Amino acid sequence: MKIKSALEFSHQLLSESIVAGDTVIDCTTGNGHDTLFLANLVGKNGTVYGFDIQAEAVNNTKALLKKNHVETDHIYLYNISHAKVDEVLPDETMISGAIFNLGYLPGGNKTIVTYPETTIAAIKGCLSHLCHNGVVIVVAYYGHPGGEREKNTVLEFGSQLDQKRYSVLKYSFLNQKHFPPILMAIQRID
Amino acid sequence: MKIKSALEFSHQLLSESIVAGDTVIDCTTGNGHDTLFLANLVGKNGTVYGFDIQAEAVNNTKALLKKNHVETDHIYLYNISHAKVDEVLPDETMISGAIFNLGYLPGGNKTIVTYPETTIAAIKGCLSHLCHNGVVIVVAYYGHPGGEREKNTVLEFGSQLDQKRYSVLKYSFLNQKHFPPILMAIQRID
Numbered sequence: 130m131k132i133k134s135a136l137e138f139s140h141q142l143l144s145e146s147i148v149a150g151d152t153v154i155d156c157t158t159g160n161g162h163d164t165l166f167l168a169n170l171v172g173k174n175g176t177v178y179g180f181d182i183q184a185e186a187v188n189n190t191k192a193l194l195k196k197n198h199v200e201t202d203h204i205y206l207y208n209i210s211h212a213k214v215d216e217v218l219p220d221e222t223m224i225s226g227a228i229f230n231l232g233y234l235p236g237g238n239k240t241i242v243t244y245p246e247t248t249i250a251a252i253k254g255c256l257s258h259l260c261h262n263g264v265v266i267v268v269a270y271y272g273h274p275g276g277e278r279e280k281n282t283v284l285e286f287g288s289q290l291d292q293k294r295y296s297v298l299k300y301s302f303l304n305q306k307h308f309p310p311i312l313m314a315i316q317r318i319d
Numbered sequence: 320m321k322i323k324s325a326l327e328f329s330h331q332l333l334s335e336s337i338v339a340g341d342t343v344i345d346c347t348t349g350n351g352h353d354t355l356f357l358a359n360l361v362g363k364n365g366t367v368y369g370f371d372i373q374a375e376a377v378n379n380t381k382a383l384l385k386k387n388h389v390e391t392d393h394i395y396l397y398n399i400s401h402a403k404v405d406e407v408l409p410d411e412t413m414i415s416g417a418i419f420n421l422g423y424l425p426g427g428n429k430t431i432v433t434y435p436e437t438t439i440a441a442i443k444g445c446l447s448h449l450c451h452n453g454v455v456i457v458v459a460y461y462g463h464p465g466g467e468r469e470k471n472t473v474l475e476f477g478s479q480l481d482q483k484r485y486s487v488l489k490y491s492f493l494n495q496k497h498f499p500p501i502l503m504a505i506q507r508i509d
Contacts, residue, residue, distance in 0.1 A: 130335040130452060132488050132506045145320040262320065288493040297494040298322050303478040303503070304487040313493070316322045 135312040138300055139228060139266045140166060142314055146264045147226045152176040154218075154227040156211040156251050157243065160235060161190030163228050164206075168199050170226075177204045178218065180211040180251075183241060186234050212247040215254035225263040227255040231279055232270030242273055245282035252286065256295075256315065265315045272308035280311065287313050294319045325502040328490055329418060329456045330356060332504055336454045337416045342366040344408075344417040346401040346441050347433065350425060351380030353418050354396075358389050360416075367394045368408065370401040370441075373431060376424050402437040405444035415453040417445040421469055422460030422500075432463055435472035442476065446485075446505065455505045462498035470501065477503050484509045 133141060147153055149172040155164045158179040167177050181187050187208045194201055207217060211229070218224075229251070231243045248267075255265045271280040287297040296318050301311040323331060337343055339362040345354045348369040357367045371377050377398045384391055397407060401419070408414075419441070421433045438457075445455045461470040477487040486508050491501040 130332075131508075132332070132454070132486055132504060142322070264322070284493065290494045292494045292496065295494065296322055297492060299489070299491050299493050301489050302487060303474065303489050304480045304482045304485065306482065314322060318321075 135268050135300060135302075135310040139268050139312055139314075142264055142266055143167070143170065143226050143228060146262065147171060150174045151225040152178070152222055153224055154214060154255060155179040156214065156227055156229045156255065157181060157231065158186050158190040158206065159230055160186065161193035163230065164190050164204070165193055165197055165199065167226070167228070168194065168204055173200050173203060175203060178214070179204065179206040180209060180214060181206075182208070182210050183234055183237065184208050185237055210247050211251035212254070214251050215257055218254075218258055222258055223260040223263075224255065224258045225260055227259075227265045229265075229267040230270070231267060231283070232276060233273060239273065242275060243279065244275070245279045248279060248283060249286050252283070252315070256317070259317045261317055261319070263317050267313045268310050269313070270308070270310045276308070283313060287315060290315065325458050325490060325492075325500040329458050329502055329504075332454055332456055333357070333360065333416050333418060336452065337361060340364045341415040342368070342412055343414055344404060344445060345369040346404065346417055346419045346445065347371060347421065348376050348380040348396065349420055350376065351383035353420065354380050354394070355383055355387055355389065357416070357418070358384065358394055363390055363393060365393060368404070369394065369396040370399060370404060370407075371396075372398070372400050373424055373427065374398050375427055400437050401441035402444070404441050405447055408444075408448055412448055413450040413453075414445065414448045415450055417449075417455045419455075419457040420460070421457060421473070422466060423463060429463060432465060433469065434465070435469045438469060438473060439476055442473070442505075446507070449507045451507055451509070453507050457503045458500050459503070460498070460500045466498070473503060477505060480505065
């Protein structure tokens, strides 16, 4: 066994938390890998919401879903900021999982990145719809300009959450150079 | 699913790394729970070495093994410091796992604790016998006087390990008061 990378561990936590029929959110669809992963977890009776500020990302996600023959009538992709997650989701909708991959679009324009303020707004939006035992997972790539500040803002936000309502895990590698991604997982426990 | 505590996650990593017939080490036998756990993983064809500076801990461990009807002819318990692990193990012996629970003996004398210098010596001893993909896991309880320094010394040691030889994971909870234990896992990757 190899100890799982932050990305692999994010998938483990999602797999353990999400069951067929659930509603979930990919807050940074990127090239669509997590949207596809979530679509397979919730199945055709579940619902996936996906957000990305870049049209290229949304198009790449649609193409990946099509290539994998995934039915998309229950997958809603939005080319808007994930900060609007709470505006888009119906008030009564509860989610069992949400995933963020912070940084820039792999293979895309490296100057277009996620930002702390909108990321925190998006995390808050997800938390307001999170069901008992549901998880909001943030995988932060932070080697780019501003990435360190964003990572620290997210970790500080997690550190301040009420321990009676949320359990906040940090999963990180200590001895790797070149900014390996870190994972933060927020689980609702009340 | 509940996100695993540091203790539960240590057991997950050990379970994934150790198979029947392996040789493993409990560097702080305490009340014997991890020794028992390791004994069950390696089975009667495996070997468990256990260390504890307190005779009370070694006796508690023996009692727990007996209570659980574990054959003990392949379990070697030493009432000596874990700093001597490298002296005790035969040179050619390779281990697939080792576990440390740093702090004081639960239910015992709270003034008798593990110390950074001997802990680091013990970790080094384990690393010198660690096989490919083997793991050395440290669960640090650090709410007692000196505990914070010990935890930081251990994390600093892990941070300095060569990333070509070892992968060093930190697993910790960010929003809990009262010093929840943190986990550090060192996996040999070369």
